[in-house]
Amino acid sequence: MLEIKHTLCPSCSVGCGINVVSQDGDVVGTYSYKRHQINEGKNCLNGRNSIEIYKNKFEVSDIEKIIDEVSNELKSNDANKITVVCSGNNSVEEAEMIKNFAELNNFNIAFYADNFVNLNDDIASYDEIENASKIIVIGDVVYENPLIGRKIVHAKKNGANIYSFTPEKTVTANVSDEIADSIESLLNDKLDDDSVVVYSKIESSDDLEKIMESIANSNCKSLPVFSKCNSKGVSKIIDAKSKEDVIELLDNTDVLLIFNDDLVAEIDYDYKSISKIITFVPCSNSTSDISTIVVPIKSWLETDGSYVNAMGLFQSFENVVESENLSEIEIIETIQNKL
Template sequence: MLDIKHTICPSCSVGCGLNIVSKDGVVVGTYPYKRHPINEGKNCLNGRNSILQFEDSIKKPSFVKNNELEESDNESIIKAIKDQLDSIDANELAIICSGNNTNEEIDRIIKFAEEYGSEKIGFYGYNFPNFFGDVASYDDVYNASTILAIGDIYRDNPLLGRRIVLSKENGAKLINLDDVEKSITSLNADEFIQFKDGEFADKIDALKDQLDENSVIIVNKIDSKEDFALIEGLSKGANAKLLPVFNAPNSKGAMNRLNSLDNDEIKDLIDNSKVLIVVKDNLLDYLSEDDIKGKSFIVNISNEKNRFAELSDIVLPGKFWVEKSGTFTNCEGLEQNFSISAECENDNLSEIEMFDELA
C-alpha cells in the first residue's frame, strides 16, 4: 500500500512543498503538493530528483581506514568520537554545520558547542555574508517592474523562476548578470550582461539608473562577501528590494544562528583544530583535498557516499530528511514546519540524538 505524506523540498531555499510517496518503508517517488502557497502544485526537476540520494548512500556508521569504510555500529562510533573529544582542549574542536540542517538541529549543536566550551562553529554560506536586512517577497517579484537576476535563477531555482516568468508576462523587464557566456536565465532575459574577472563592480555601478523602488534584485551566486556588499549598496541606492537565494533549504535559518564563513575562514577553522565535526556538508564542494587532508580528525556526519567520506576518519550517517520533523527557513524568511514523511528501515540516529549522546 502506498503512503503519501507532505514535507518541504530539500533542494534549495525557495521552500516548495513536496509529497513523498513510500511503500513498506521504501521511498518510491514524489508527488506535487497541490495546496502549497509557494509552488502551487508544481515541483521542479531538482525537487523530483531529491529522492535519488537514497539509492547510493552510506547505510552504516563506519570507521575509515586507507580510504575504505569499515562498517561498525552507533555505540562504537559514538564512543570513538567521545574519546577524541576527551583527548583535546575545548578550543581544539571545530564544528561546521550547513543549510541542510534543520533549525532544531542547529540549536542543539550550538548548545553542545557551548557546553563543550568551543567557539569554533559556523557554516559555509557560499560567499554570502550574514544578512539580516529586509528581503523581497515572492509577491514583490511577481509585481516588480524590473528584475535584476544575478546567477542562473531559471535553472537553479525554477519555481522562483516561474514567478519571474509571470512577472514578465505582466510587462516586467528582466536583466541577467552572470559570468557565464550562456544560461537558461540569460536566454530568457531582456538584457544579458556578462562580466569577467575584475569587472563586477563596474557592471553593478552601471545598473543603478535602471532600477528603482519597483525593482527587485535576486541573487543566487556571488564570488565574495565584498561582491555582496556591492549588490546591497546598489539595492539601497536605488531603493530596490533584495532577495538572496541560497543553495540549501535552511541556509537562511543557519544564517540566523551561526556565522556564515567563506573559504578562507573555513580553512582557518580546520588549520587550528584537532577534531573537526562536519554536519551534512561536503567540504570538497568548495575546498581542495590538500586543504583538509591530515589537518584534523574528521567526524563526517552524512549519508553521502563521496570522496569526502573517504578522507574522513569516521562517517556517521544520520536520518534522511524524510525521517525527520522540524523547521526550515526559506530565503523569503518563512519558517515552515514539516513532519516525518517516510519511515525508513535503518538504525540511524538523528543529528539531535547524536549530539545528545555526545553530550
C-alpha cells in the same frame, strides 16, 4: 500498501512542498503537492530526485562503537583546536543543538552559506518578484531555482525588464533583456528603487559587499537564493562566515566535525592538513570519502523539524518514513553525555 505523505523539499531554499510516495514502507517516488502555498503543484528535477538521499543512505552497523570513537577523539584533543561546521541542510532544531554543543564544550563553530554574510533584512517575496517592473539577476537563478525562475519569466511576460550578470549560454541569459559584463556595471547602470535584485552564490566577498552596498543605497528589495534548504534559518542561529574566514579557521583546526554538509565540494582547501575529519551525513559525499570517521544520521525523510525558506517563511515538517537510525540530535546528545 501505497501511502502518500507531505513534506518539504530539501533541494534548495525556496521551500517547496513535495509528496513522497511509499509502498509497504519503501519510498518509490514523489509527486507535486498541488495545494502548497509556495510551489503550487510544481517541483523541479532536483526536488523530484531528492529521495535519492534516502535511497542511498548508509547502512548502520554499530552506531554505539562509532559514537565512542568520536567521543574519544574529542576528549583527547584541545577544545580550541576542534571546529564544528553547521550546514544549511540542518533543520532549525538541529542547528540550535549543534550551536549549544559547540558552546558547551568551547569548540569553534562555523557556518558557511554560499559566501553570504551580513545580508540585508529587506527581503523580496516571490510575489514581489513576479510583480516587479525591473529584475536584476546575478547567477543562473532561472535554471538553478526553477520556481523563482517561473516568477521571473512571469514578470517578463507582464512587461518587466530583466537584466543579468551570468554566462551567456545559460537559461537566465536566455530570458534576459540585457547581460552585463560585470556585477559592478550591472549595479551602476541598472539598479534603482524600482528594482528587485535576485542573486545566488557569490564567489567573491568583495562582490557581495558591492551588491549589499548598492542594494542599501538604492532602497530596493532583494532575494538571496541559498543553495541549501535552511541556510536562512541557520543564519538566524549561527553567524555565517565568508569562505576566507572558514579557511582561516580550518588552518587552526586539528579535529573537524562536519554536520550534514559537503564542505570538500564547496571550499577548496588542503583537508589532508587536518588530523581528524568526522562527518555526520545520511549518505556518501565528497567529504565523507576523505573522513576519518563517518557517522550515519537519519535522512530528511526520516526526521521532524522546521526550515526557514529564502524569503523568511517558517515551515515545519514531519518524517514520512520510520527509521531505527538515530537522528543528528540524538547522536549529539549521546556524544555529549560521554564527554
